[in-house]
Amino acid sequence: MVQVLMIRSHYPDTRLEKEAEALRKHDHSVCFLVWDRGRRPKSRDEDSNGLKKFRVQVQPDDLRVMLYLPLWWLFITFHLAFGKFDVVHAADFDTYVPALLVGRLRGKKVVYDIYDFYAEMIQFPLFPDLSKRYVSAIDRYLMQYADRVILPDPARIEQVGSLTAEKVAIIANSPAESTIDGISLENSDGQFRIFYGGNVQEDRYLDEVCRIVRDLPGVHLAILGPCSEQYSRKLQEICSSSENIQLSFTWTPHREILAKTMEADLLFALYDPQVPNNRFASPNKLFEAMLCGKPIIVNDGSSMTSVVRDTGCGVIVPFGDPDAFREAVLRLKEDVNLRNRLGVNARTAYENLFRWGIMEERLSSIYRELA
Numbered sequence: 001m002v003q004v005l006m007i008r009s010h011y012p013d014t015r016l017e018k019e020a021e022a023l024r025k026h027d028h029s030v031c032f033l034v035w036d037r038g039r040r041p042k043s044r045d046e047d048s049n050g051l052k053k054f055r056v057q058v059q060p061d062d063l064r065v066m067l068y069l070p071l072w073w074l075f076i077t078f079h080l081a082f083g084k085f086d087v088v089h090a091a092d093f094d095t096y097v098p099a100l101l102v103g104r105l106r107g108k109k110v111v112y113d114i115y116d117f118y119a120e121m122i123q124f125p126l127f128p129d130l131s132k133r134y135v136s137a138i139d140r141y142l143m144q145y146a147d148r149v150i151l152p153d154p155a156r157i158e159q160v161g162s163l164t165a166e167k168v169a170i171i172a173n174s175p176a177e178s179t180i181d182g183i184s185l186e187n188s189d190g191q192f193r194i195f196y197g198g199n200v201q202e203d204r205y206l207d208e209v210c211r212i213v214r215d216l217p218g219v220h221l222a223i224l225g226p227c228s229e230q231y232s233r234k235l236q237e238i239c240s241s242s243e244n245i246q247l248s249f250t251w252t253p254h255r256e257i258l259a260k261t262m263e264a265d266l267l268f269a270l271y272d273p274q275v276p277n278n279r280f281a282s283p284n285k286l287f288e289a290m291l292c293g294k295p296i297i298v299n300d301g302s303s304m305t306s307v308v309r310d311t312g313c314g315v316i317v318p319f320g321d322p323d324a325f326r327e328a329v330l331r332l333k334e335d336v337n338l339r340n341r342l343g344v345n346a347r348t349a350y351e352n353l354f355r356w357g358i359m360e361e362r363l364s365s366i367y368r369e370l371a
Contacts, residue, residue, distance in 0.1 A: 002028045002371050005085035007076060007095040009035040011053070014254045014284065015115065015152075015173055016091060022360040028367060033079050033095075035072055052079060065122065073098045080106070087111060087147075087370055093118035093139045100142060109370045112146035117159050120276040148366050153282035155303035169362050174287040175258065176356040183259045191220045191244075192333045195264035197257040198285055200227035200235070200249060203278060205270035205299075205319065207231075207238055212326050214242035219333065222246040224260060261292045265339065266332055273301030273319055282307075289313070290350035295342035297328050311353070313346035 004023055008016045011034035020030045031050035037057055054075045058064045076095060080088065080102035087109040090099035096112050103110045119136040140161040143149055150169050151157065157168060194213065200206060206223060213221040227235070227249040239245040261267065269285045271278035280303050289296040290313060298304040299319035308314040315332065317324040332339050 002367050003084060003086045004028055004030045004089055004367070005033065005080070005083060005087070006030060006089040006091070007033045007099055008091040009072060009094045010092075011036050012251070013091075014175075018176060018356070019089075019113075019171075019363060021176075022356075022363050023367065025360070026364045026367070031083075031085070033076055069094060077102055087367065089113060091115055093135070096139075096142065096146075100145060104145070109147045110145075111148050111150065111366065111370070112143055113150040114143075114156065114160060115152065116277050117156070117280070120159075147370060150363075150366070153280060153303050155280045155282070155306075159276070159280045169366055171359045171362055172287060172354050173282055173284045174350065174354045174356045174359055175254070175284070175291050176360075177291065179255055180258050180262060180291060183255075183262050192218055192266070193264045194219065194221045194266045194268065194329065195224075195260050196222070196268060196285070197224045197252070197260055197288075198283065200225045200231065202231050203272040203275050205272065207235060208320075208322055209268065209270070209325065210235060210238045210242070210245055212322055212329070214239060214245055216244075216326070216329065219329065220244050220246070222248075222260060222264075224248045224250075224252055224257065226251050258288060258292065261288050261294060264294060266297065266329065267294055268297040268325075269304060270297070270299045270317075270319060270325075271302055271304070273299065278302060287350065287354055290346040290354060293343040293347035295332060295339055295346065297325065297332075307349075311345055311349035313342055313349055315342075 006016060006020055020032070023030050031052075033052050034054070036053040036055045054072055056068050056071075058068060072094070076098045080098060085108065088099045088103045089111045090096040091113045092115050100110050118139060119132045143160065143163065146167070148169060149163055149167050150171050151160070152171065152173050154170050157163065196206065200223060210221065213219055221244065223235070223246070232249045235247055239247060267285055267289045269283050271281050271283070273279050279301060282303055286296060286298070286304055286307065296308065296314035298308050298314055298316055300316055301319060305316055308316055315328045317328050
């Protein structure tokens, strides 16, 4: 049995919890160090389950993160220095630096799990271009010293730089099949339902989608996920007179996201390709659609494009083209056979290529080798 210490600065997190569950299934012991940003209700605390929390309610895109980051690193360093573990599993660069330094000093193995490339994710308040280049260079240099590097998509290899094939493992953001057990497929009112579940951000084209859908009869849109106060006000203003759009800007358990996915007729994931991380995005929404056998609309210019094209599980539109998105929605609304065919392709792709059982085995093999 390997004792694993998993560290994540954005908690709660579906991927982290899924990986931990997989490791426990293979008889490993798992504990957590996490930055609790107040997204999950306190009634869902798991402090008794090997979970130690750094509690500061500031979101990752808030500039105040830079003020709290040294305190977060001190919190990590203290627990790494005195904690009992064999492998430290660090998610993203803001946990990896202290994990690598203290882990190496203590002779422990280090796994670097890159959810997003950190330098392209954070807003730097001073000298942003220079700061981004500096952090990118440090990240690419230090990741060479990890025992294994985990990426969610093979396209990320281009983004992070040169790593040996033996060091890299690809573990997609696929949900487990068991997460939809007992969820009904029924769409009771017969409306054509479009669903978006996840972080609600300005670079996801959601304001324009709302403008498009509010004028489409017989189409219902639901957007569910945490959102900044400023952007939530903008979306609420756009949808203020729309009865066919439902907005909910709260953190939601993953099973409820999947229940909404099962009820939907169509999903979408539109990521601005001008944002570097978006070009390499491999979001949960794509694989949730596959698991649930639902078609999805994605934009060109991202790693999602090739997945959707190769598997035939959705429709690809240019980013920022409202007419193309509107046309795709109406086409899928009217053509039930097309919708069903894309949904079958989606589920087939999940079973053959992206099933969580496949990813779980890859994760387990990493820890077998490290042990």
